Amino acid sequence: MSSAFFEIAGHKISPDHYINGQRVAAAESFELFCPIDQRLLGRVAEGSANHVDAAIRAAERAFPTWAALTAAERKLYLDRFAEEIGKRADAFSAVESNDAGVLLSRMRHGVVPRAMLNITWFAQHALDLQTRPIDTEQARHIVKHDPAGVAVIITPWNSPLMLSTWKLGPALAAGNTCILKPPEWAPLTCSLLADAAHAAALPAGVFNVVQGTGANTGAKLVSDPRVARVSFTGSVPTAKRIAQAAGANLVPCSLELGGKSPFIVLADADIDNAAATAALMYRNAGQVCLAGTRLLVDEKIVDAFITTMRRYVENLVIGDPRDEATEIGPIIHPRQVERVTGFVERAVSAGARVLWGGAMHPFGAQYYRPTLLTDVKQGDEIVQTEVFGPVLTLQTFTSDEEAIELANGTDYGLGGVCYGETTHATAVAEQVRTGFIWVNSFGIRDLAAPFGGIKRSGIGREGGDWSFEFFCDVKDVVVPKKPFRASFAQQ
Structure with a gap:
């Protein structure tokens, strides 16, 4: 465990990983520079094979208990998570502005409130997905959304806080445990997310942050057969490598890959x-x-x-x-x-x-x-x-x-x-x-609506039910309405 940190605009940020509810230091690190004036912000921990393994093992151990909670019980944790993000609004705003060069005003008035909403909205929406009966003449079909397992989330550098919470919200609300791999060019608000999760008392292993480069840390995460889902936003070349690695284990991927709109x-x-x-x-x-x-x-x-x-x-x-x-x-x-x-x-x-x-x-x-x-x-x-x-x-x-x-x-x-x-x-x-x-507009978004692209712009949709369809194993429990007797003629 490490107590190291560095400071931006009066706010302390840990450069270490967050695994199983604790900060974990690393022997290797990489430099991080501010895009505003090119000054050195600090050195950030580089995830090794051991860190990746520890995070996956922690997420695996935490999964049965987290998945067994009701959606309402998970919502209590996630609402506190969002509250802790809100308490740190100034820190998130100042740090991401320095780390990624984004507008401080946009962080304060747009991104931080949206990050909180990403958590609370999906926590509430999960309540509506507990059972969805489909009645037919023969049977009642109870459609259940069971959590898939360990989810790896990889986010880009242009909007790390918003896009991390956009994926974490449905993944955690559905009952998955998560490993967040931040962008190496702008990882610091993801580190602050770990602080918020810790303060919200999310159980150890439910949410983990492993920092590092895509070629090293990211590649190890997405190729591990213990991972159940991979959600990635970024470039087409990187997505191809992720899909190939995850595909070897038949792990579903959600890929949002930008565009030329x-x-x-x-x-x-x-x-x-x-x-x-x-x-x-x-x-x-x-x-x-x-x-x-x-x-x-x-x-x-x-x-x-x-x-x-x-x-x-x-x-x-x-x-x-x-x-x-x-x-x-x-x-x-x-x-x-x-x-x-x-x-x-x-x-x-x-x-x-x-x-x-x-x-x-x-x-x-x-x-x-x-x-x-x-x-x-x-x-x-x-x-x-x-x-x-x-x-x-x-x-x-x-x-x-x-x-x-x-x-x-x-x-x-x-x-x-x-x-x-x-x-x-x-x-x-x-x-x-x-x-x-x-x-006749631009940027109008609603969390209930589908988001995603076609062709080289990606695979899958995020938002509303679509996020849960990805992060869950959808199961149909079929209950006949009349007594059933096995017969070859029926088959």
């Missing part, structure tokens, strides 16, 4: 509203899987749209995410900066034209200007591949059919946006092949 602006759209929403695609320095990064605009209104959107983009405040006035902060890591700049440079070399941006911002080493590229072709890398930075492309169309063809013309299918007269925009949106699409 279309943002369609029809000729009858409210141009000002559409342009203002399009500027939102640069939030979190473009590091948002939901962003509509491919602007598809009707040729008849494209000039007016560009003029209007430029005005909104020029007013965006780029700077320190801890400043309340800031609207766009830094890119998470130097390697991600290289990725973004490489995409833009190759696109320009291939003939793309920069309408604005296209270069680093003078505020700091990891700040990139909001960028819009036009004169791109459908087959270009910049159109087909997720950049995950503040870079959008612009293409035009002359008919609904062409807009739909362009929208569907990538290997991704996570989300989308469609602006236009409501009936018209809805009709177009229904023909776009994505997991979800917003009409």
Whole structure:
């Protein structure tokens, strides 16, 4: 056990793992740097094979007792967990802002309340899934959602707190025990989650945090045959490796893999509203899987749209995410900066034209200007591949059919946006092949609704019943309504 910690904005964070209700130090560690100003935040424990084994054994031991609790009993624990997150709202906000470069104001007013809701909402929803009878003429079918076992949860660096709780909520509420593998570029709010879980008196082994790199710690977790479920949000290449490792043990995986979503602006759209929403695609320095990064605009209104959107983009405040006035902060890591700049440079070399941006911002080493590229072709890398930075492309169309063809013309299918007269925009949106699409809006979410993508954007759905379908073994208890006698004729 270790008592080591380091401090961010007056808040103490443990760099150690959290296994079986205790902090566990490691011989190996890795450095963690702040994306705002590149200062060293500290060193974080690297999970070894022994740490992975200890966490899985702890989760296995805790599973029978946790699974045997009623949904109402688990809800008492989870409600306290959410309360402890709320008590630490300032710490979660300050730490994730420094760790991941996200806006401090967004953490305070959006992410922390949502993280609490992720826990309490799914705890309540589990009560509704205890029994769901299906009555037929022959029998009564009692559909039960039994917990699967040990769940491994792997979250990305762009929103670690929100996405961790988004998965932990249903997994724990269903009766699974969990091992959370935080993102190596932004692991610290996951460490704070362990503190909140400990203060809420979650039984030892129910919730564990093992830090480390994906290639080392993550690979060991997902390939272990004792694991019953793997839930991952991240990149397509990593997802393929996870699916291959888990598949060897026939372990189900839920994979949310980002996208290259279309943002369609029809000729009858409210141009000002559409342009203002399009500027939102640069939030979190473009590091948002939901962003509509491919602007598809009707040729008849494209000039007016560009003029209007430029005005909104020029007013965006780029700077320190801890400043309340800031609207766009830094890119998470130097390697991600290289990725973004490489995409833009190759696109320009291939003939793309920069309408604005296209270069680093003078505020700091990891700040990139909001960028819009036009004169791109459908087959270009910049159109087909997720950049995950503040870079959008612009293409035009002359008919609904062409807009739909362009929208569907990538290997991704996570989300989308469609602006236009409501009936018209809805009709177009229904023909776009994505997991979800917003009409004349963006970012409206409800925990009861399904979330996930198609094609290379992932496998499975999260939210509402869909989360429980994944984290549970669904069982049908069949009770006949009439006396049953075995007969070969009946079979």
